Amino acid sequence: MLKVEHLTMVYPDGTIALRDVSFEVRKGEFMGVIGLSGSGKSTLLRCINRLLEPTEGKIIWQGRDITHVEEAELRAVRREIGMVFQQFNLVKRSSVMTNVLSGRLGYTPPSWSLINRFSRKDRERAVTALKRVGIPDKANNRADELSGGQQQRVGIARALMQEPKIILADEPVASLDPVLAHSILGHLEDLNKEDKITVLCSLHFLDLVQRYCTRVIGLREGRLVFEGGKEDIGQLSDKRFKEIYGEEAQRLGAR
Amino acid sequence: MANHLPAAPKGSPLHAILSLIVPGLGQFVARARSRGLTILASVLILGGLSIWTIAQEARFPNYELSFSIYVKLVLETGFLLVFLLSLRYLLTKFVFRDPAAEAFGTYGIAILFFLALILAQEPILSMAGRPEDLAQVYTGTALYSAAALAALWFWQVIDAGRVGALADENKLPSMAGAILIMCLLIFALGYNITDFDLPKAIREYKDISILFPRILWPWKEAFAYDQEVVEEFQLIQAPCPEGESGPPSNEPDPDEPWISATPTCGEIGVRDLSGGFAPGTELTITGGNFTPGMEVHILWKNPIGNPFVPRGVGETDITIDENGEFTTKLSIPSVVIPESTAAGAQIHTLVVREESEEVFSLRLSDEMKLALVGILETIMIGLMATFFGILLAFPLSFLAARNLMAPIVLPLQDLVGSIAGLAIGILLGAFATGQIAPILGGLEQAPIPIFLIALLLVITLGTLGFQWGGRLLGSLLKNLGTNASRIISALILGAMLAVPGYYLGQAFSRGALSIVVGEERAAASEVLLAYAGAVVVALLGISFGLLNRNPRGIPFGSLIYAITRTILNIVRAIEAIVYVVIFVIWVGLGPFAGTIALTLHTIASLAKQYSEAIESIDPGPLEAVNATGATRLQTIVYAVVPQVVPYFISFTIYRWDINVRMSTVLGLVGGGGIGFLLIQWQRLYQWELVGISLWLIAITVATLDYVSSEIRKRYV
Numbered sequence: 002m003l004k005v006e007h008l009t010m011v012y013p014d015g016t017i018a019l020r021d022v023s024f025e026v027r028k029g030e031f032m033g034v035i036g037l038s039g040s041g042k043s044t045l046l047r048c049i050n051r052l053l054e055p056t057e058g059k060i061i062w063q064g065r066d067i068t069h070v071e072e073a074e075l076r077a078v079r080r081e082i083g084m085v086f087q088q089f090n091l092v093k094r095s096s097v098m099t100n101v102l103s104g105r106l107g108y109t110p111p112s113w114s115l116i117n118r119f120s121r122k123d124r125e126r127a128v129t130a131l132k133r134v135g136i137p138d139k140a141n142n143r144a145d146e147l148s149g150g151q152q153q154r155v156g157i158a159r160a161l162m163q164e165p166k167i168i169l170a171d172e173p174v175a176s177l178d179p180v181l182a183h184s185i186l187g188h189l190e191d192l193n194k195e196d197k198i199t200v201l202c203s204l205h206f207l208d209l210v211q212r213y214c215t216r217v218i219g220l221r222e223g224r225l226v227f228e229g230g231k232e233d234i235g236q237l238s239d240k241r242f243k244e245i246y247g248e249e250a251q252r253l254g255a256r
Numbered sequence: 257m258a259n260h261l262p263a264a265p266k267g268s269p270l271h272a273i274l275s276l277i278v279p280g281l282g283q284f285v286a287r288a289r290s291r292g293l294t295i296l297a298s299v300l301i302l303g304g305l306s307i308w309t310i311a312q313e314a315r316f317p318n319y320e321l322s323f324s325i326y327v328k329l330v331l332e333t334g335f336l337l338v339f340l341l342s343l344r345y346l347l348t349k350f351v352f353r354d355p356a357a358e359a360f361g362t363y364g365i366a367i368l369f370f371l372a373l374i375l376a377q378e379p380i381l382s383m384a385g386r387p388e389d390l391a392q393v394y395t396g397t398a399l400y401s402a403a404a405l406a407a408l409w410f411w412q413v414i415d416a417g418r419v420g421a422l423a424d425e426n427k428l429p430s431m432a433g434a435i436l437i438m439c440l441l442i443f444a445l446g447y448n449i450t451d452f453d454l455p456k457a458i459r460e461y462k463d464i465s466i467l468f469p470r471i472l473w474p475w476k477e478a479f480a481y482d483q484e485v486v487e488e489f490q491l492i493q494a495p496c497p498e499g500e501s502g503p504p505s506n507e508p509d510p511d512e513p514w515i516s517a518t519p520t521c522g523e524i525g526v527r528d529l530s531g532g533f534a535p536g537t538e539l540t541i542t543g544g545n546f547t548p549g550m551e552v553h554i555l556w557k558n559p560i561g562n563p564f565v566p567r568g569v570g571e572t573d574i575t576i577d578e579n580g581e582f583t584t585k586l587s588i589p590s591v592v593i594p595e596s597t598a599a600g601a602q603i604h605t606l607v608v609r610e611e612s613e614e615v616f617s618l619r620l621s622d623e624m625k626l627a628l629v630g631i632l633e634t635i636m637i638g639l640m641a642t643f644f645g646i647l648l649a650f651p652l653s654f655l656a657a658r659n660l661m662a663p664i665v666l667p668l669q670d671l672v673g674s675i676a677g678l679a680i681g682i683l684l685g686a687f688a689t690g691q692i693a694p695i696l697g698g699l700e701q702a703p704i705p706i707f708l709i710a711l712l713l714v715i716t717l718g719t720l721g722f723q724w725g726g727r728l729l730g731s732l733l734k735n736l737g738t739n740a741s742r743i744i745s746a747l748i749l750g751a752m753l754a755v756p757g758y759y760l761g762q763a764f765s766r767g768a769l770s771i772v773v774g775e776e777r778a779a780a781s782e783v784l785l786a787y788a789g790a791v792v793v794a795l796l797g798i799s800f801g802l803l804n805r806n807p808r809g810i811p812f813g814s815l816i817y818a819i820t821r822t823i824l825n826i827v828r829a830i831e832a833i834v835y836v837v838i839f840v841i842w843v844g845l846g847p848f849a850g851t852i853a854l855t856l857h858t859i860a861s862l863a864k865q866y867s868e869a870i871e872s873i874d875p876g877p878l879e880a881v882n883a884t885g886a887t888r889l890q891t892i893v894y895a896v897v898p899q900v901v902p903y904f905i906s907f908t909i910y911r912w913d914i915n916v917r918m919s920t921v922l923g924l925v926g927g928g929g930i931g932f933l934l935i936q937w938q939r940l941y942q943w944e945l946v947g948i949s950l951w952l953i954a955i956t957v958a959t960l961d962y963v964s965s966e967i968r969k970r971y972v
Contacts (some may be wrong), residue, residue, distance in 0.1 A: 084883040
């Protein structure tokens with residue numbers, strides 16, 4: 002479904018964030034991306050929907066090379082790819098409803114949405130999405146009135162509005178406590194299982210990876226250093242673990 | 257200089273000597289290059305500025321003379337300084353031998369030096385030049401700035417020694433001493449250039465002390481006063497033709513005030529060209545039933561009814577006796593009979609006028625009413641300028657926000673197509689407007705509809721052209737391969753740029769070349785230069801297109817950002833009051849000129865502030881909305897605008913506050929509002945009215961200041 006081939010990303014300041022990364026995500030998978038902070042996880046996810054322009058390599062989305070598609074086509078591609086962020090990235094001063102509806106912008110004629118007009122169907126869809134993540138009563142609250150866990154649910158609802166085929170989740174639970182982390186990942190798992198939405202999710206904690214992911218890749222200093230099923234993570238030797246997390250890393254996260 | 261001087265023994269004499277000859281040379285040789293150059297530049301600039309300044313005393317400045325006097329003064333004061341320093345060195349070394357004496361260090365020397373300059377002013381100056389030469393320069397400024405330059409020179413000699421002896425180039429001694437001396441020098445020059453004259457200000461305190469009460473407490477003029485006026489008339493015929501006896505003399509009235517005069521027919525006073533004056537017939541005027549003890553005034557009205565006070569023909573201010581009566585004599589004054597009434601009998605009117613004392617009323621005086629209208633106008637100018645400013649600043653601010661513009665990178669062929677489309681769109685819009693305008697009756701008949709149509713057409717067609725041009729060319733060149741498409745795009749770019757290049761060449765010929773070689777010769781080569789400009793710019797465009805190897809294209813957004821910012825900065829740098837001076841030529845004196853000027857300044861200021869607010873937003877939501885497949889415009893509406901609204905409101909209110917303050921002075925140069933009245937009243941020396949304007953300005957500005965800060969607190 003999604004193929005990444007020899008992806009290299011160099012920032013304008015010369016930092017090499019990704020070096021020759023290749024892997025494939027199959028339909029229906031819940032794929033985890035692990036690695037230290039700074040190992041290139043966020044860059045990788047952002048290259049896939051081209052929030053960042055990769056320097057070299059290809060991104061094949063449903064059999065089509067989207068590495069260089071232009072504006073109009075890119076919009077069409079992006080709306081199939083939902084995204085959930087570590088910092089939720091909600092517009093804090095806007096209502097929850099507006100935030101969720103903004104997930105629909107890729108489908109809306111630009112001139113209509115400029116005056117905050119969405120079709121009745123879209124509004125119904127937004128209410129359904131909020132119900133789906135369990136906060137239908139918060140629709141008219143301002144986004145910054147919500148707790149962190151609720152904000153992330155709004156983030157998921159926003160991604161859901163896109164009717165995505167895949168959701169890229171960039172450390173979706175890193176800013177939340179463990180209980181909330183399970184609740185949020187539970188929602189993503191639900192979408193994965195019920196709606197058959199593929200999930201590509203970067204995570205910090207190995208036990209979360211073991212609990213939710215069907216397959217895992219590991220990054221270290223921009224290189225792909227690990228690829229395997231979730232059983233493989235359980236059997237990670239200390240040596241392999243250190244290959245991913247670096248020499249000084251402790252096995253704290255795995256517990 | 258705070259270090260213990262003289263420090264020469266610790267330093268390198270060679271470097272010190274080099275710096276003594278050429279300031280900064282020692283430092284330069286000792287590899288403290290920028291330090292050496294800074295010192296040299298400082299000495300040259302400050303010395304030159306001093307010489308220029310002191311020469312301004314003469315009506316025709318003699319700079320050579322000024323130079324020689326200044327150099328001599330620098331040498332003399334330099335010797336004085338060295339003398340004082342040596343004295344101190346000897347005293348501390350041999351006489352006092354007390355470390356405490358060291359405390360009498362640099363500051364002591366500085367004070368001593370200053371005292372010595374004051375005391376020895378006369379001899380030092382007389383050594384520098386003959387009295388008639390000295391009269392051509394500002395001697396005080398010359399002396400003190402020369403002394404400061406000498407001190408600077410001395411400091412840098414010592415500094416060169418120290419720098420020369422330094423092992424580690426990175427540990428240069430502090431330049432604080434030199435900077436202090438330079439500040440003093442600049443201060444001395446500033447004192448002169450600004451005509452700073454404290455003694456005069458103190459001496460002439462009376463001038464302002466008379467004015468101040470009138471300005472500070474002007475409220476008497478703010479109210480109208482009631483006054484009863486009694487006027488009695490006697491008709492007089494003059495000149496008096498043969499056989500005429502004139503109008504009848506009034507009879508005394510038993511109850512009401514009355515006047516009468518005899519005779520009632522006489523000759524007019526005659527004023528000849530050499531200034532001599534022969535009074536007319538003498539009249540005896542009597543009156544009764546006026547208020548005893550009051551003063552009445554005599555006025556004369558000519559045959560067309562214009563009153564004036566007759567001068568030099570008798571007493572015109574007369575005190576009434578205890579019976580309420582008076583008698584006085586008055587000759588007929590010189591009156592110019594207007595031609596229009598020259599035929600027939602000339603009947604003048606003698607007026608006696610009694611004015612009662614002025615009685616306070618609660619009504620406002622006419623001037624106060626004017627001032628109130630003026631301040632209202634001022635507030636409205638500020639309001640309108642802010643309003644129109646927002647309309648344009650808002651869209652501009654997005655173009656001037658780096659975080660929104662930098663990601664806009666277009667492939668070359670798209671950019672070229674877009675620009676071509678934009679140009680075609682704008683030209684089409686202009687052409688269409690030109691076709692429509694006569695139907696509506698031309699600019700004279702329907703300026704606003706035509707302007708709006710032009711705006712609408714140009715913007716719509718321009719935008720459409722921009723969008724479709726890019727897509728069209730992009731898809732046309734798509735199948736040609738990278739290199740072919742690059743070459744074709746570059747050629748089109750060059751062809752397009754040839755047009756502005758042509759005009760650039762022409763402008764160069766008319767604007768720059770004609771200044772140097774004269775208009776005729778420039779005109780002869782104008783066509784050639786225009787074509788040369790076209791070719792050069794086209795070649796530049798082509799090579800730019802060919803050489804640009806950025807795989808993603810041209811950073812069009814950054815280009816627009818840079819252009820917008822530059823224009824905003826230039827427009828903002830000029831104050832509204834300067835624009836008024838230009839705009840009154842365009843739309844005439846009055847508040848409209850002020851409003852346009854202030855609007856222009858507001859657009860630039862607000863757009864800058866808005867764009868800075870945009871640049872400081874949280875990029876997260878931007879990224880998130882972008883990732884949903886939203887267009888750029890949608891991203892702005894959903895992720896940017898909600899974040900910046902509170903800042904925009906705050907900045908806007910603050911700008912309104914500033915604008916009202918600005919608009920109070922726009923009137924000074926004809927921009928309307930209270931300033932317009934203020935400057936008129938000032939020119940008439942009506943200080944109470946000036947005071948009223950100032951009070952109204954102060955009250956308005958203070959109120960707005962308070963209100964705006966209260967509102968802003970609620971938003972940010």
